[in-house]
Amino acid sequence: MSGYFILAILGLAFILTFQIAKASEYVSVLKGEEKSFKQNNRINAFLMIVFLVLGLAGAWWCNELFYNKTLLAQPAASDHGEKIDFMLILTIAVTGLVFLLTQILLFWFAYKYQFSERRTVYYFPHNNKLELIWTVVPAIFLTLLVGLGLFYWFKITGDAPKDAQIVEITGKQFNWMMRYPGKDNILGRKNYRLTDASNGNALGVDWEDGASHDDIEATEMHLVVGKSVQLVINAQDVIHDVGLVHFRLKMDAVPGIPTTLWFTPLYTTAQMKEITGNKEFVYEISCDQICGSGHYSMRGVIIVETQEEYDAWLASKKPQYLTVKEAATPTPAPADSTAAVSVLNASKPLAQLK
Template identity: 60%
Template sequence: MSTTWIIVALILGFIVVFQIAKASEYVSILRGEEKTRKQNNRINGFLLLAFLVIGLIGVYYCNQTLKGKILGESASVQGEKIDTMINITLVITGIVFVITQVLLFWFSYKYQEKEENTAYYFPHNNKLEVIWTVVPAITLTILVGFGLYYWFQITGEAPKDAMVVEVTGHQFGWEFRYPGRDGVLGKKYFKEIREDKGNPLGQIWSDKANQDDIYTTTTVHLVVNKPVKFIIGAKDVIHDVGLPHFRLKMDAVPGIPTTLWFTPKFTTAQMKEKYGPDFEYEISCDQMCGKGHFGMRGIVLVESEAEFDRWIATQKPQYVQAMSMQAAPANTADSTGKAAPSTAGIALK
């Protein structure tokens, strides 16, 4: 349906422009060149005014249609502040936009070439220049200042009771590690990475803290209203943890861990009630990472504390898995096709 409308609008646009062109051609034959030029000038002045009116109506219509449907309410406490900032910025830049555009179109219409209208000699005025330098500078300072204030709040230290999850990006998927019962993530070293030996993250098994760490892929489970701190890294190229529903984003840079913390406000079940049964919180990879970039997605599952505890109780630490695989040596070579260094064991002391 919408396709038909767009096509109809396009065809109408073509016809209008074509008719105007044809009319102006006849007029030019009848009136001679100089008059045509002036006629033409009037038509264009008028078209510009029409463009302004139609444009403003279009913006209003677009706003009415899409209002509230774009992303819905922020699903994290921190995201509310970002939404506030976006709204404030939209209002301020919107005011500036309307003022400059109305002036622009009004000037184009009013000061178009006419018999009685000669150009006015007005080379400069320092007072005006100062006004339109200082006012935007102050406005921008306030906006950026507010931005920094919120930013420092959001990126500051995570609360002490925050749950910690390690997020690792690879081509093309997400891996997660929970610290387990001891609350400490064990040490890891990238040369230890051996997927065939059940060690996809390169955990060092001699480190006791590693032995209860829980490893999952694709879906990360979080607890509603409990702050969570992501420690983000990457195995190969730069990825990006994009969380549009929570209004957050952080790059996953190989070799340089980054952190991010936030507090989810609604459980996935609550969101499903609101937006339909297909709703999932999504982790989209927002940094171009190669061929499969478009399909690199993860899911955030926000649950109640009880549901989370039930889930984590069913998870076995990766250590158990790895030990059982080492007991029965893998009969295939590294089948993942990745350049995993085969130096396992060197760092094991």
């Protein structure tokens, strides 16, 4: 019922607007087009300046409302993130100045040079000096931004430190799976054709590869504070994206093409709870590339902790190979199917980083 009511109100508002519009057109014809043109011109010129003032005030107010909800209000949780935050602030400062300058000039000129019978326009088709200035000055600022941006870009995308911890993360509709290389620090070889979630091999690990026997699988990612980590990123079905907002990083997960990303976490989850004043704080992994109907719910969790906490957690986990083997001992059947496809084994250089 209320729906019809709203529709009726909307309809009436429409008719009212139309009638006013129509009437004002008749009035302008009666008053003389010249006169109503001038009146409208004054009103619109005034609104230009009103828009400028209210717009800038509104932008200020918007900033007051939302600044503390953005990540700018909290420190970046990774070393790369700190560089990105600096770059961000610098870019905001440079573009902010240009924004203010150009918007103020635009609306101020529109207001100031509104139509007047007395005004004769200044015939000003071009001026090489002016044009040179506003070609060269932006170019200089952009060179600065590009230069600094690329300097950081190569640092961030460069090689990970030799002692970086390796964690593999694999996306599938709609969750994340982690794998740790175990004591040998080598991830066991994978072959997607071996994928068999019902028999404990959701990642398609090739058990024939001895390096896989101590690999540990998990649903949460545990990282050590202050220790560099290199993520090896995979996807099984469609493209996903490992979004790490607090670390200011992200990298696509592409089926068939492993990608990598490395960083050093700076604060433990517990420290971040204090910094943000949010007791519920948790590092989240968001999927940032549309991946189907459950895209918005593809959430992972990272726990950044001290070395001792991490070691304790790792010790509590059993290698997936052992779990699978124990489950398989009573019925040896699954072993056959593995053997049958092992001919297809493709070696995956990236899976054996180091």
